[in-house]
Amino acid sequence: MSEDERHRSDLLYTLMDTYIKNDVLSVQESIVNHVEYTIARSRYHFDDFEAYQATAYSTRDRLIESWNDTQQYFHDQDPKRVYYLSMEFLVGRSLLNALYNLNLKGLYREALEQLGYNLEIIKERERDAALGNGGLGRLASCFLDSMATENLPAWGYGLRYQYGMFRQTIQDGFQRENPDYWLTLGNPWEIERPNVTYPVSFYGHVSAREEDGRQIFVWNPAEQVDAVAYDNPIPGYRTANTINLRLWSAKPSREFDLESFNSGDYVASILEKQNAESISSVLYPDDRTYKGKELRLKQQHFFVSATLQDILRRYTAQHGSLENFSDKVALQLNDTHPTIGIAELMRLLMDVYKWGWTASWEATTKVFSFTNHTVLPEALEQWPVELLQELLPRHMQIIYDINWRFLQELRAKFGNDQAREYRMSIIQEGDEKMVRMAHLALVASHTVNGVAEIHSELIKQTIFEDFYEMYPKKFQNKTNGVTPRRWLAFCNPPLRNLINETLGTDAWISRLDLLEGLKSHADDGEFQSRWVEVKQLAKAKLAAKIKELCGVEVSTDALFDVQVKRIHEYKRQVLNILGIIHRYDQIRNMSEEEKADVVPRVCIIGGKAAPGYELAKRIIKLISAVSQRVNNDPAVGDLLKVVFIPDYNVSLAEVIVPGSELSQHISTAGTEASGTSNMKFAMNGCLIIGTMDGANVEIAEEIGDDNIFIFGALAHEVPKLRTERADLKVDDRFAHVVRLISSGEFGYADFFTPIVDAVQGSDYYLVANDFPAYLRAQDAVDRTYKNSSIWTRMSIMSVAGCGKFSSDRTIRQYATEIWGVEPCERPRPPNAPEGY
Ligand code: GPQ
Numbered sequence: 001m002s003e004d005e006r007h008r009s010d011l012l013y014t015l016m017d018t019y020i021k022n023d024v025l026s027v028q029e030s031i032v033n034h035v036e037y038t039i040a041r042s043r044y045h046f047d048d049f050e051a052y053q054a055t056a057y058s059t060r061d062r063l064i065e066s067w068n069d070t071q072q073y074f075h076d077q078d079p080k081r082v083y084y085l086s087m088e089f090l091v092g093r094s095l096l097n098a099l100y101n102l103n104l105k106g107l108y109r110e111a112l113e114q115l116g117y118n119l120e121i122i123k124e125r126e127r128d129a130a131l132g133n134g135g136l137g138r139l140a141s142c143f144l145d146s147m148a149t150e151n152l153p154a155w156g157y158g159l160r161y162q163y164g165m166f167r168q169t170i171q172d173g174f175q176r177e178n179p180d181y182w183l184t185l186g187n188p189w190e191i192e193r194p195n196v197t198y199p200v201s202f203y204g205h206v207s208a209r210e211e212d213g214r215q216i217f218v219w220n221p222a223e224q225v226d227a228v229a230y231d232n233p234i235p236g237y238r239t240a241n242t243i244n245l246r247l248w249s250a251k252p253s254r255e256f257d258l259e260s261f262n263s264g265d266y267v268a269s270i271l272e273k274q275n276a277e278s279i280s281s282v283l284y285p286d287d288r289t290y291k292g293k294e295l296r297l298k299q300q301h302f303f304v305s306a307t308l309q310d311i312l313r314r315y316t317a318q319h320g321s322l323e324n325f326s327d328k329v330a331l332q333l334n335d336t337h338p339t340i341g342i343a344e345l346m347r348l349l350m351d352v353y354k355w356g357w358t359a360s361w362e363a364t365t366k367v368f369s370f371t372n373h374t375v376l377p378e379a380l381e382q383w384p385v386e387l388l389q390e391l392l393p394r395h396m397q398i399i400y401d402i403n404w405r406f407l408q409e410l411r412a413k414f415g416n417d418q419a420r421e422y423r424m425s426i427i428q429e430g431d432e433k434m435v436r437m438a439h440l441a442l443v444a445s446h447t448v449n450g451v452a453e454i455h456s457e458l459i460k461q462t463i464f465e466d467f468y469e470m471y472p473k474k475f476q477n478k479t480n481g482v483t484p485r486r487w488l489a490f491c492n493p494p495l496r497n498l499i500n501e502t503l504g505t506d507a508w509i510s511r512l513d514l515l516e517g518l519k520s521h522a523d524d525g526e527f528q529s530r531w532v533e534v535k536q537l538a539k540a541k542l543a544a545k546i547k548e549l550c551g552v553e554v555s556t557d558a559l560f561d562v563q564v565k566r567i568h569e570y571k572r573q574v575l576n577i578l579g580i581i582h583r584y585d586q587i588r589n590m591s592e593e594e595k596a597d598v599v600p601r602v603c604i605i606g607g608k609a610a611p612g613y614e615l616a617k618r619i620i621k622l623i624s625a626v627s628q629r630v631n632n633d634p635a636v637g638d639l640l641k642v643v644f645i646p647d648y649n650v651s652l653a654e655v656i657v658p659g660s661e662l663s664q665h666i667s668t669a670g671t672e673a674s675g676t677s678n679m680k681f682a683m684n685g686c687l688i689i690g691t692m693d694g695a696n697v698e699i700a701e702e703i704g705d706d707n708i709f710i711f712g713a714l715a716h717e718v719p720k721l722r723t724e725r726a727d728l729k730v731d732d733r734f735a736h737v738v739r740l741i742s743s744g745e746f747g748y749a750d751f752f753t754p755i756v757d758a759v760q761g762s763d764y765y766l767v768a769n770d771f772p773a774y775l776r777a778q779d780a781v782d783r784t785y786k787n788s789s790i791w792t793r794m795s796i797m798s799v800a801g802c803g804k805f806s807s808d809r810t811i812r813q814y815a816t817e818i819w820g821v822e823p824c825e826r827p828r829p830p831n832a833p834e835g836y
Contacts, residue, residue: 020062022104027111030058049185051117052095052125055108056188059098063233064191066102066242073826074153075318080327082154082819083311084144085341086334087303088137088283089158089245090165091129091232092486092650094189097145100490101235127182128649129189130164131247133287134566135676136373138482138650139451139807140334142676145483146811148236148243149510151823157307159299160190160230160247161283168608168647173624177285177611189232190247196229198309199253200302206394217351219394224256225276227306237485237510240826248306250279286610287566288379294391297340297383301392304341308348322353326366330819333370333445336381336437342368342444343395346402351394357401369447369818371478372438374673375458376570385433399435403427406443413470424466442467442474447818449476452674452695454715478814479698480674481807484512487680491654494534495684499799502527513803522796531792535661535685542659545652546604550643552631558600558638559785562686563664564648564656567609567616570671574759575767575774576605576664577623580642581737582775584626588635595639599782602641604656606648618755620644625746653677658684661795662709662781665690666774668765670715679805685795689777691770695805703801707794711777712770725763734771 020026032043034054041050074081096119099105109119132138140156147154166177201221208217232245252273263269279295279302315325333339342364349360373379389396403426414420426443428434442448442464450456456477460468468475489496489509500506502521508514521527539556546554563576580603587598605623609616627642645652663681665672665688672694682688682699689709690696700708713721742749742756759767785791803809815821 020065022062022107024107024111024114027058027104027107028115030061031055031111031115034058048117048122049125051112051115052122053186053188055112055117055119055122056095056126059095059102059104059108060188060233062102062104063098063235063242066235066240067231067233067244070241070243070826074824077153077824078318078328079153079824080330080819080821082147082152082330082332082815082821083307084140084147084154084156084332084334085304085307085338086137086140086156086158087300087337088132088334089129089140089144089156089247090132090134090137090650091141091245092654093123093126093128095123095126096490097486098189098233098235100485101148101237103238127185128164128651129182129187130180130649131158131161131283133165133283133285135674136287136335139480139676142481142483142486142807143811144234144243144245145237145485146481146807148234148241149239149483149485150808150811150815151236151239151241151825152243152811152815152821153824154243154821156234156243156245157303157310158245158247159280159283159303160249161280162249162277163282165283165608165649166285166611170620170624170644170646173621173628175609175617175620190230191233193229193231196310197251197254198227198306198313199224199256200227200250200305202298202301202391204393206397211354214356216354217394217397219347219351224253225279225302226251226253227302229306229310240828241824246307246310248280248303250277250281250302252276285608286612288374288376288568289610289613290379290381291612292382292384292387294387297387297391300337300340301344301395304338304344307338308341308345312348312353322349322355326363329367330369330821331367332814332819333368333441335371335373336441339370339381339437339441340392340395342440343392343398343402346398347394350398361402361405365444365446368441368445369449370441370445371449371451372459372464372673373451375455375463376671377463380463381437382428382434383437385427385435388435396435399426399440402440402443410470420466424470438463439467442471446474447476448474449478449818450673451478451480452698453477453479454670454692454697455673455694458670458715476817478810478818479804480676480679480695481805481810482676482679482683484509484683484806484808486654487657488683492534492538492658492684494537495658495799498530498534510808512806512808515800515803518796518800522793522800525789528789528792528796531685531796532788535659535795538658538684539661540659542604542655545655545659546602546643546645549645552627552641552643554602554641554643555600555638558602558641559662559781560602560604560660561662561664561781562604562656562660562681563666564604564606564645564653565675565677567607567613567619569615569758569765571667572765572767572770573605573607573619573623574755574765575666575770576603577619577626578734578737578759578767578771579774579778580630580640581626581740582733583778584630584633584636584640585737585740587639588633598639599785600639602643604643604645604660606645606652606656608648615754615758618751621748622741622746622752622755625748625752629746653680657681657686660684660686661785661791662687662689664688665694665696666712666770667691667693668718668770669693669713670718671765679802682798683802683805685799687781687791687794687798689781698804699801702804703798707797707801709777709781711773713766713773718766721766721769722762722764725766725769728768730768731772733775734768 031054034057035046036043164180167180169176203222204220227248230247233242235242349355426439503517623644630642657680665678669691675694691712
């Protein structure tokens, strides 16, 4: 290479490969530029929020560069791609996550400091992107992080709701719901793509015509809406890859229906068109409860139709045709919510691309796979045939055709078995015919998976028993995981540093099994005291948060006992609160001498109830009422505090999880598919009290039975216990605490009657059955906590045994065992700065 050429290639490198410079001055320049030119504030005078915005835009520039280069690399390499289709992504905040993943955190902290701003303070000004309800949505976000980190050629697809998860406030102890208009002050993390727009159709009728001797169906829709793409870059950790989360927003169609404007009423026509935007306006706050709302079905179709059009368009743009499409694309359905996409793909292939049924079906069944997240029957989606017929007439035809062929297959395999056909048909017969979306997903997917070992076994024995008999090879398990970046390394820096120092490396952050190396330090006294110090720091942060949000002063000498998750009967917050009442009643009746022996506790509960879930809302009120009583009883003092933390969300969890010492995962065995917060808590050295349910089973296996407080009935015992519940001789303590509630000890006796009736009546979730075992387990907790060295050992062993619960592991298993996709890592540019 000549001097000149070398010079040119250097230039090419600086200009074309790393256009953005990463040194303190360049970063400051970039931030100040954004203050001045993006948000149009004076560079001499901007507040913390504006500093946050400018920092976010500056970070986004770097993400975009990495995003562009990664997408170009994927295009050039042309590997098989995977698309994760989910109606929910519970993203949380993005700033710190992006800076850490780009390895720019230190640089930005310093750059900001010199400008007079504190990164720790300004990062708090970011609003959570709460485009999900709970575990299912957060899992999708952890998966994106891991797919980027594992260098998979993957994209996520979802909806850009204008109103995310509602904001919960507590007034007089009652939940109130407020809209979460998270986009009001702008969203620096998204890139609007007005040129990536697809029409999505609804209603109308289907006609048929002959074409080349074949019957072609034509859907003549009556309504059309445009889907506009918004791209959200997802950076991987310690890789130059940045993948994409593409979210769709509904806009009035640009072309459709122009004639109506000539009808004379121009203004009315504009207003009517404006309604189109409502399709992507709101996230349904119902979690695991299916409600047959037309708008929800519209959202589902809007989402999958835009997504599939986009995938097919991008594929044909690159390959010239759809040839080999099914070898080069995998589509994962996150629960049944995107299942209408099966009919939509069939429609697109047959009606638009003019493939025949056989080829279309072959391709469709080769690309789709499906994850189930619950065995609770109330979550199984079923849409009225009548509604589908009206909203998506062509899809309903296709579903009937799929079902007809499926029933043929069934007969061929099992002979004439009417009862079986009735159970398995995609169409449920009855007064109101329904389409069973899970059956459609099962028939058309090459694989179905549960989300923890016990759950994957249960779906084979219960809700999908018939399908397991018919397609045993389709069934797999993929135990959930969480990203160890957000849920350990980034949310708990003191623990991260201690682990780094102890293991002599930070490689565990992307290879979580390396945490095993902590085991040999579990009994080391000096290490233990540093471990305790780290926990105390996190507890102090949580205590400050509790003071800020609940106005309650709590002692960091007390045991911090936490249950945070959506409020559901099956999750048994009621068991927790009954246990708290029992504890309270004991303490207030103790002598001073006895009190001296009590381990002080702070019981922390948080979570949202679906706005229409009356009983769940009453449970929140009960928790508040108990906390009012307990916290103000001078006989109790610091021995027991009860707080309900309002508006539990991702960023609160990032404070709560590290600061907890005991966390409760106490669902009736067989009801919680997996749980993922159990993994987050364990990873942060918090001990678990829990039932043999969901991922608790595997956590116990990994960290060892003696490092976890397990209690309660087992999943296989539950059905029988339910039938015998009426004959159960209930524990006296149980009867007593329930009586305290119904007799008005906490006020609102009438309001709490449905809760009392539920646990005294059929007690479907077996609260009474498990109550004595629960109290025993809580006693064991108290006893253990008194011995700091044993407790700390258990805490260390929990973290050390958590390697399996990284979503990196989960994603690798999906990639090899379900999707058949391989990593595609973009090489770093030569001489690229560290972290580029
Ligand atoms: N899950 Cl079906 C949700 O958060 N929402 C839902 O609608 C359904 C399931 C959860 C499930 O309850 C947890 O046990 C899982 O850990 C989580 O999905 C992710 O798989």
